[in-house]
Amino acid sequence: MDLLEYQGKQLFARHGVPVPSGLPARSVEEAVAAAEEIGFPCAVKAQVQIGGRGKLGGIKIAHDAEEARQHATAILGMDIRGLKVYEVWIEGASEIASEYYASVVFDRGAKAPLVMLSTKGGMDIEAVAAEDPGAIARLHVDPLLGFQPFHGRRLAYEAGVDTDVVRPVGEMLAKLYAAFVAEEATLVEVNPLIVTPDRQVRALDAKVTLDNNSLFRHPENAELRDLSAEDPQERMAHDRGLTYVKLDGNIGILGNGAGLVMSTLDVVKGAGGEPANFLDAGGGSKSDAIVSAVEVILSDPKVKAVLFNIFGGITRCDEVARGLVEAFEIVKPTVPFVVRLDGTNDEEGRRILADANLPGVYTEATMDEAAAKVVELAR
Amino acid sequence: MSILVDTNTRLVTTGITGSEGTFHTLRNREYGTQVVAGVTPGKGGQNVDGIPVFNTVAEAVDKQGANTAMIFVPPRFAADSILEAEEAGIELIIAITEGIPAHDELRAFQVIRKNGRARLVGPNCPGILSPGKANVGIIPAAFFKEGNVGVVSRSGTLTYQVGNELAQQGFGNSTIVGIGGDPVPGTDFIDVLRLFQDDPETELIVMCGEIGGDAEERAADFIAEHVTKPVVAYIAGFTAPPGKQMGHAGAIVSGSHGTAAAKAAALEARGVQVGRTPTQVAQIAMETLGVR
Numbered sequence: 001m002d003l004l005e006y007q008g009k010q011l012f013a014r015h016g017v018p019v020p021s022g023l024p025a026r027s028v029e030e031a032v033a034a035a036e037e038i039g040f041p042c043a044v045k046a047q048v049q050i051g052g053r054g055k056l057g058g059i060k061i062a063h064d065a066e067e068a069r070q071h072a073t074a075i076l077g078m079d080i081r082g083l084k085v086y087e088v089w090i091e092g093a094s095e096i097a098s099e100y101y102a103s104v105v106f107d108r109g110a111k112a113p114l115v116m117l118s119t120k121g122g123m124d125i126e127a128v129a130a131e132d133p134g135a136i137a138r139l140h141v142d143p144l145l146g147f148q149p150f151h152g153r154r155l156a157y158e159a160g161v162d163t164d165v166v167r168p169v170g171e172m173l174a175k176l177y178a179a180f181v182a183e184e185a186t187l188v189e190v191n192p193l194i195v196t197p198d199r200q201v202r203a204l205d206a207k208v209t210l211d212n213n214s215l216f217r218h219p220e221n222a223e224l225r226d227l228s229a230e231d232p233q234e235r236m237a238h239d240r241g242l243t244y245v246k247l248d249g250n251i252g253i254l255g256n257g258a259g260l261v262m263s264t265l266d267v268v269k270g271a272g273g274e275p276a277n278f279l280d281a282g283g284g285s286k287s288d289a290i291v292s293a294v295e296v297i298l299s300d301p302k303v304k305a306v307l308f309n310i311f312g313g314i315t316r317c318d319e320v321a322r323g324l325v326e327a328f329e330i331v332k333p334t335v336p337f338v339v340r341l342d343g344t345n346d347e348e349g350r351r352i353l354a355d356a357n358l359p360g361v362y363t364e365a366t367m368d369e370a371a372a373k374v375v376e377l378a379r
Numbered sequence: 380m381s382i383l384v385d386t387n388t389r390l391v392t393t394g395i396t397g398s399e400g401t402f403h404t405l406r407n408r409e410y411g412t413q414v415v416a417g418v419t420p421g422k423g424g425q426n427v428d429g430i431p432v433f434n435t436v437a438e439a440v441d442k443q444g445a446n447t448a449m450i451f452v453p454p455r456f457a458a459d460s461i462l463e464a465e466e467a468g469i470e471l472i473i474a475i476t477e478g479i480p481a482h483d484e485l486r487a488f489q490v491i492r493k494n495g496r497a498r499l500v501g502p503n504c505p506g507i508l509s510p511g512k513a514n515v516g517i518i519p520a521a522f523f524k525e526g527n528v529g530v531v532s533r534s535g536t537l538t539y540q541v542g543n544e545l546a547q548q549g550f551g552n553s554t555i556v557g558i559g560g561d562p563v564p565g566t567d568f569i570d571v572l573r574l575f576q577d578d579p580e581t582e583l584i585v586m587c588g589e590i591g592g593d594a595e596e597r598a599a600d601f602i603a604e605h606v607t608k609p610v611v612a613y614i615a616g617f618t619a620p621p622g623k624q625m626g627h628a629g630a631i632v633s634g635s636h637g638t639a640a641a642k643a644a645a646l647e648a649r650g651v652q653v654g655r656t657p658t659q660v661a662q663i664a665m666e667t668l669g670v671r
Contacts, residue, residue, distance in 0.1 A: 106481060108562050108592045108629070111488050126635065143485050144493070184482045186562070213454060213628065214480035245623045258560060258626025259534020259589055262615035266639075267656050269618040278619075280626040311539045313505070313519040343539060344519055367540065368658055 001210045004047040006089035007224050008188075008206030015179035017172060017190075019203045022091030031072035032065055034090040040064055043094075044071040047087040048080050048228045051124070056080050061093055086227040094204055099192035100161060101125055101136075102173060104180040106187070112140045113180065115147065115173060117159040121192035135159075147177035168201045169193070183221065184214035233277070233300050240292040242279060249274025251378050252297035252306035252335075254290075256281050256315045264309045267367055273375035276303045281315075290323025294331055305336050305378040309367055312343030321349035325356045336360040336377045340370035380580040381509035381554040382529070382571070383471060383500070384412070384447065388513045391416040391439040391469070393460045394451035395427050403451070403475075403517050404430065410514040415443040436460075436467040449506070449515050450474040457502060458483035462490060465497045473515050474502035474565070481628070484563050491565065499565025503628070505535035505557035518555060526551020528664065529575040531568060532587035533560050533594075534627070537615055537657070541587055544661035550668075553581040560589070560627030568598035576606050583609050583668055585660060586651075588642055590616035591630045595642040603649040609667045612646045612653045613660045614639040 003011065009019040023034035024047070035042050046058030053059055058080050062068035068090070078085050099121035107114035118136040120128045128135055137158035141147050152170025161169050172193065180188045187209035194204045215222040237244030243258070247265075251273045255261035258280050265275045277300065281293050297306055310320050320341065327333070339361060341349040353363055362377075364370035390407065394400040395417025405428055408414040416439035417427055423434035431443065439445045448464040450457055450472065457476040464472045465487075472491075479502045491499050500507060506516010511525040517535070522543050528550045532538040535557055542555060556571050558564045568586060575581045584606070588595040595614065602610050617639040619625050621632040632638050643653045652667075654660030 106485070106562060108594065109597060111485065111492070111563050113485070142489065143482075144489050181482065184480060186481055211481040213478045214482065216455065217480070243626045245625060247620065255536070257534060257536025258630060259532070259537030259587065259615050260540055262534075262589055262619060262625050262630065263537055263540065263613075263657060265619070266615065266617045270656065275618065278623075278625055311536045311543070313536060313539055314517055315536075342543065343522070366658070368656065 001212055001215070001224070002049050002226070003208040003210065003224060004049065004087070004226050005045065005206050006047055008208035009203065011183060011208055012179060012203055012206055015175050015182065017175045017179060017203055018201060019206070020091045020094055022089050024087055024089050025072065026087050028069060028072045028076060031076070031088055031090055032069050035062055035068035036065055038090055038092050041093040042068065043091050044068060044075055045089045045091065046075045046078065046080060046085040047089055048083040048085055049226065050081050050083060053080060058085065083228040094194060094202060095197050096194045097197045098162060098195040100169065100195070101191045102176060102193045103187070103189040104177050107140065110140050113143060113177070115139045115141060115151070115155060115177060117155045117169070117173065119160055125191060141177065147174050149174065162195065164199060165195050165201055172201055172203070183218060184211045185209060186211050233296060236299060237279070237296045240296065242281065242289070242293055242296060244296055245278040246300070247275050247277050249276045250302050250304040251374055252276050252300070252303040253309070254279045254281055254293050254297060254306070255309040256311065260309065260311055264307065264367065264371070267371045268307065268375065271371040271375045273371070273378055276300055287319055287323030287326050290320055291327045291330055294324070294327035294333065298331060298333055298335070303335060305338065305374050307370060307374040308337065308339040309370060310341050310343070312341070312346060316345045317341040317343060317349030318345040318352060321352035325352065325358065328358050336362065338362045338364055338370050338374040338377065340364050340367055380578050381512055382574040382578050383554060383556065384507045384509050384513040384515050386512050388515065389413050389415045389444050389446045390449060390515055391418060391436060391443070391445035391447070392449045392451055393418045393436065393464065395419060395430065395432060396422055397451060400451035401427055404449070407514050410520050412513040412515060415439070416445050436463045436469065440467045440469065445469065447471040447473065447515060450476055450502070452476060454478040454480070458487045461487045461499060465491055465494065469497055471498050471500070473500045473504070473506055475504065475506060475516055477503040479503070479561070481562060484561060488563060488565055500556065501559040501565060503561045504559030505538065507554060507556050509554045510552050516557065518557065522546060523555060524551040527553060527580060527582040528585055529553045529578065529581040530555040530585045530587070531571040531575070532557055533589050533629070534587060534615065537587055541585060541613060541657045541660055544657050545585070545664060548661045548665045550664060553578060560629050562592065562629040567594050569601045572598060572601060572606055576608060581608065583611065583664055585664065586610060586612045588612065588614045589627065589630050590619050590625065590632050590639050591637045593637065596645040599645040599649045599651060602651055610651045611660055611663045611667065612651050613657060614642045614653065
């Protein structure tokens with residue numbers, strides 16, 4: 001789960017990471033009141049998860065209440081690369097002497113947390129890594145030992161931060177690492193980490209990704225929302241316990257197992273089609289899960305045809321077939337379905353479909369043939 | 380020969396008394412796997428269809444000589460169960476459980492690496508099948524027969540799809556290893572490639588990757604230096620958009636990292652043929668080894 005900037009900053013503040021003080025607002029009135037409480041000049045920042053918001057008009061400085069009103073009016077509701085702005089974050093404007101970069105990430109290769117620090121802050125860190133890898137100091141942390149004070153000093157010296165801020169920067173890294181562990185994040189990133197003219201260090205931005213699997217231990221985090229990133233179909237699927245990702249095409253896809261569904265999307269695209277979604281009905285899908293899945297897929301008005309691609313292991317093909325028959329009774333789809341069933345109880349599944357003789361349902365023997373058929377039907 | 384599981388496997392299932400744990404343990408036994416014990420705290424002394432249940436893994440090791448553990452407990456208890464098996468001296472720990480918190484996984488993995496006495500496969504994996512010898516996990520064994528193709532995969536059902544395409548071309552398998560779809564797998568492609576390279580029965584290796592991370596790229600480097608057997612690869616997720624997690628916790632393209640195209644290019648640059656569909660993987664295998 002990716003947090004919005006202000007959610008990340010509030011999380012940082014709980015762990016003692018210095019951040020500019022600020023307040024979130026969902027309406028112009030709230031924004032003006034927040035600005036007056038924070039004081040001027042202040043920044044009005046669009047809360048959407050997109051890099052380069054500032055250049056796209058999503059961050060503006062207000063010097064008085066009237067300006068705060070104008071900026072909030074302009075930013076709330078604006079569309080930034082397809083994401084609608086529902087919230088702004090009002091924070092005291094910061095003066096900047098230096099911009100650094102700091103992060104803690106899950107390094108899959110090393111199977112350990114990786115702490116990074118660079119004096120090249122405020123820019124795209126991937127570009128820095130590509131052009132000047134030596135500009136980023138890196139340190140893997142043994143999770144059984146934890147981040148020690150000397151780690152912070154070592155990174156700060158290696159990165160070449162101004163000598164008078166080696167200690168506060170090192171301390172900030174320690175606090176970021178503590179937040180990473182305590183909140184069970186998979187990414188904590190500060191870009192830029194600023195040094196002010198009076199030599200204070202602050203996290204001016206916050207990017208935090210939390211591990212969905214650990215949210216049961218963090219009920220307060222589980223309630224955080226990003227309205228701009230929520231798609232109605234994805235919301236509906238999430239509420240029904242399905243793994244669904246909305247895509248741009250017109251062919252609805254259902255499969256069992258994430259890898260097979262991804263492969264199905266590729267094969268459909270290879271056959272000249274455009275998938276409308278990724279939907280993993282999961283292992284051991286029972287018929288009611290199939291009914292829910294059909295409802296979610298068809299709630300996208302762009303869908304012109306649907307492909308079921310099932311290779312039964314734990315999942316039984318007869319259960320899938322029964323679910324489809326049930327879904328036709330409940331949902332009464334008007335678009336054609338192509339069904340490919342292989343694996344556990346596949347013959348029985350095909351027999352159930354043949355007996356039901358559902359209108360507009362085609363069965364195909366292989367994944368390639370099924371993809372070709374559904375592409376033809378969606379034209 | 381085969382790798383990791385075979386007729387010497389003596390299996391203990393943790394979480395054996397749960398419905399999934401019972402179902403798959405009995406299926407594994409039916410296949411011929413030596414299932415020697417189960418563990419559920421508080422249910423020691425009971426049995427599951429004749430399989431003795433113990434309160435601790437240590438007892439299962441002491442009394443039944445278990446050497447392999449299958450973890451079937453719910454996510455929030457799974458890391459504890461993995462560590463219990465490690466401390467009890469189990470050599471191979473196969474974690475089927477999906478949804479284990481990432482930081483739990485990290486700690487469990489670090490302990491296993493530090494102590495250096497056990498191997499963890501998974502979590503969030505379908506298990507390991509050595510056809511004709513042993514099946515540990517949830518792979519539907521009926522689709523596979525003994526043979527000379529080793530398969531290693533991040534995804535369960537995709538493995539069945541690719542394995543089935545291979546079977547239709549007449550190929551059997553030495554071992555099928557599901558390493559799982561989590562960001563931090565206990566065993567990665569390189570570990571399994573090394574085992575297949577040293578396994579005399581395996582003549583060709585099929586590797587099924589997917590978007591996210593750089594495990595396939597690292598595997599490509601390893602293959603170039605250390606693997607003399609032919610390797611055919613498949614990567615799922617060519618059409619996956621960036622920033623969207625495609626089901627598996629580990630399957631996400633972030634920025635320009637982890638794309639299927641980058642992985643395929645890295646593999647092809649090192650002489651590994653990459654099938655663009657599961658069907659093509661089987662065709663390449665056939666061209667490489669000849670029709671069976």
